[in-house]
Structure formats: C-alpha cells, structure tokens
Amino acid sequence: MATKTPVRTILARSRAPVESAIAPKTGKVARFKSMCSTCNLRELCLPCCGLTRSEIDVANRAVFSRQRVRRGETLYRTGDRFDAIYAVRNGFFKSTAQLDNGREQVIGFFMTGEVLGMDGIGPGRHTCNTIALEDSGVCAIPFSSLQELVHEIPSLQRQLHKIMSCEIVHEHGVMLLLGRMNAEERLAVFLLNLSKRFAARGYSPSEFNLRLTREEIGSYLGLKLETVSRIFSHFQQEGLISVRQKLVRIVDNAALERVMGREKD
Amino acid sequence: MATKTPVRTILARSRAPVESAIAPKTGKVARFKSMCSTCNLRELCLPCCGLTRSEIDVANRAVFSRQRVRRGETLYRTGDRFDAIYAVRNGFFKSTAQLDNGREQVIGFFMTGEVLGMDGIGPGRHTCNTIALEDSGVCAIPFSSLQELVHEIPSLQRQLHKIMSCEIVHEHGVMLLLGRMNAEERLAVFLLNLSKRFAARGYSPSEFNLRLTREEIGSYLGLKLETVSRIFSHFQQEGLISVRQKLVRIVDNAALERVMGREKD
C-alpha cells in the first residue's frame, strides 16, 4: 500500500483497533482465532495501547475472530444488524453513507490499527457501508464481549471512550473541511492527513499509493472527480507534489501546508 | 424558546443528557446540587431513560452540579481542560470549531436533554467552544464520576456508548449535508431537524423561534448569510414556510421534505 520504512508509532489520530474473539456471522471469507497477546498490532492498536500486561492477559480470555475481506468486498452494509466493531489488521477500507434518494458519499477511510463500525452501537444497526479497497484483514470484536471486558478492565473502558470521542473530533475536522475550505485546501489537508497516517504505520510519509479513484477522493471531499484531477495537476505544476496515476509523492510538504494559509474570512 | 404544547417524548436524535453532582470549577454563575431522581428531565435524559428505578437510586449517590449559563456566555472553550460532560437542562447552545487561521464554523446546536462536551474525552482538552444562545442551564457531569457510575450500572454504560455513537451518526448526516446537498436542501433539512427536536420536547413542531442569526445558520450549513436569507425568502414565496425575523413557521411540512427529492446524482 505504500513504501515500507521502519517505524512504529502510536496513532495520533481518530480511530484505532482492539483485538478479540467469539465467532461472528458475516461469512464472506476465512476466519481465524486470535489473541491480543500474540497480535502484532499491539503497538498500533489503541485499545491495547493503554493496557498493562496483566490486563492483556484478561483480554486474552476473550478470543476475537480474524476475518479476511478481499478487495471490493463489503464488511458490513447499511441496515445490517450491529453486533461487532472491527479493528483493521491490514489493508484499507472506505465507508459510505447514502441519502434517501440514491446520493452517496464516502464518509471515511480506515487503515491498519483503526476501529470501524461504531456507527452501529446507538442505532443497533449499521448506518453506513464499509468496503475493502484492497485485500484486507480485520479483527471482529463482538460488542457484547467488549462491554463485558470493558467492565473488568477500567483502562480499556477509558480507551473505548477515547476512541469514540476521537472519532467525533475527527469528524468535526471533516465538517470544517467541507464547510469552510476551498477545493485546493481540501485536497491539501487530505494528502497531509494520509501522509501522517502512513508515517505512523511505518510507511513513507512522502510517497504512497492511493488506492482510491479520483471519484472516491472527490466524494469524500465534496468535490467532483474532474476537480480533484485538475487540482492534482495544478499542485504538480506548482511543484508541491508529483502524481502518476495513483502514486503520489509529496515534494514540498511545507508548501502543501501553506495552501491552508492563503485565505480570508 | 418555542410555543409550548403538551408532549413528552424520548429523543429520537443524537445526543441527550444525564444528571448528577460534585462541584465543578467553571465559576461563571450559580450552582445547585441536584439528583437524578428529582430531575424533571428524566424522561428526556437519554442516560436516565435507560435506567430502572433502583439504578437511579445508585445514580443519586453521585450528586451532579447544576450550572447556569447566561446568553452569550461560554460554557467551555477550545483548550480548556476536559473534566466534565454536560447535559442541557434548559436553553440552547452552539458549538464552534476553529481552523488554525481565524476561520470558524458552527458545528452543532444543542437543546434540552442533549449532551455536550464529549469532544474532550479523547484529547483530554476541549476541542471546540460552546456558547449559550439564550439563558440556559446545564447539569455538569464530572467524567471521572461518570466512569465510576457506569462501572456499577451496566445499562448506563450502554447508554453512554449509545449517546456517543449517535453523535457520530449524526455527524455523518452533517457530512452528507455539507458534501452533497445544495443550499435549499441544506436549509430544508435544517428546519425539519429543528422541528423534530422541538416536537420531541413538547414545543410546537411547526412554529419556533430560532435563536440564531442568519450568519450562525449559514456557518453551520456551509453557506453565507445572504444565501440563507435569500432561501428563507424563497421558501416563503413558495409557501413552504413563513418567516418574520427569527420566528419561523413551517407551513407545508411535506413540501419541505420534498425539497430533498428534486435532484440528480
């Protein structure tokens, strides 16, 4: 998904994953049992990040199930009964929401270590669709188990609250983006955000392979694909980035950050 | 704030309030002690809605503090240390978030029974400003107490998760609004949403006093005040609503809902 370089960092961002067991029912692909203590995501996984070793031992009692989701497959869709949240083990997902009439919008992207599916907790059913953009793996965490677990491990409870709160804060940022930024700013913010998230996972922050079409990017940013394409070209002309199809290289990070600054209001 | 009519309904919407004690530190105005069992909001208050009588007795042990916030006063602002969430007892609030440069946007409105301040849980500091748009009262719920309480009352825990999840879902809706709707649709959705929320609180769904300026409405909807004004006029000409300054009457609810339908994509 991007150029691998050696780094391991805690997510500074919105969502993040948990680990655990009990068989789900989605049934698209292979499932494995897994335990938090043997999960190689532990340093990325926000829920686990806050846990002591002995707390992880408790968490191990709950065995969460791994699930593979192939590119283009749906992890869950609007209206599906909610019974688990998901931690991304590897790969890349998008979530989309739709209006009554057919209109649809990408409302989020999720990568390794991030947590998916919290939209279903309140309503009891999922309220968006989540689709793998490349072959991916998730850890399915039955929410009822998680609630029990959280009862025994106060720090896990705090982590869960944090994850949900950070999702809210992240979405405030998207609201600002959609409500107050012009097309160039939106794209700059988007690229910088991806860059940071890749960096946090040990990938190159300056060169990555977007697994998104111009249309998906545009949908997320409230723009049309042609506009996205034009601005990519424009940024390239100005020497801020270089684009070749889906491969993006950030040439002048500082200038890209400055795109945000050149406005009124 | 709106024409009173006799109704009592559980919120069908995003956020909702809790009740409780322990003195805070904000210090703008008067504080009272209060208990959930004597709170007249119990039927509106999402946290309490899910509780049995005996659970409410447990909750009573925690005494949350009431706080008055006068029109124009700030409940909390960006950067303030987070230590409590707030249930609106009465009145009306707006939250605003700001970009690095001065740009600012209204990101939410809150009325009786709704819960404020969850943006601070993850970061440990508030990430937006919350201001009373009329003389208001809140119930300050120290988050540490709430976490203990939640530990003893599983159904309260579930409610807390639901409230946060519903906030996330609500924000997805705002993202769709900002990303995919034209100005008329945005305003129609906004008015219908307010209408439902007023109705749920026993106020008239068809006539209410917006306590917002055109600019605040526009800020929330990603529009300029002139555009908001024009569309109010336009809706009025078409006989969908009647507006006189801040007083809005929804004349043709069905037609207002139909505004959403007349598009492509």
Add this chain to the structure above:
DNA sequence: CGGAACTTTGACACATATCAAAGTGTGTGG
C-alpha cells in the same frame, strides 16, 4: 490484444459568494 475503467483537459454553465446599499429590529442611556 482489446475493452473497460479511470484520468486528464477544455469549453461552458450555474450556484453561491461577494460587494453594496437600504431596510428593519433591538437595546441602552438619557
């Protein structure tokens, strides 16, 4: 190798922003 899916670029249209000015309401102090 061929076709489908995606991207780029151009010309033009249109929704909303911007600028401007007049109108209306509201609160305060005399």
Add this chain to the structure above:
DNA sequence: CCACACACTTTGATATGTGTCAAAGTTCCG
C-alpha cells in the same frame, strides 16, 4: 418613553469557483 446606535436582515448586481458535458488519452486486466 423616546431616540439613537448598532446589529441583523433583505435585496440587487456582479464575480467566481466548481460543476457539467464532452472528448481524447492512459492504464489495467482479462
């Protein structure tokens, strides 16, 4: 209680950013 100032709203004329439509170019994948 009036009057004045200020804040907000309305409306018009015009500007502009992004959408729309169209066509050619590129890449991907079977």
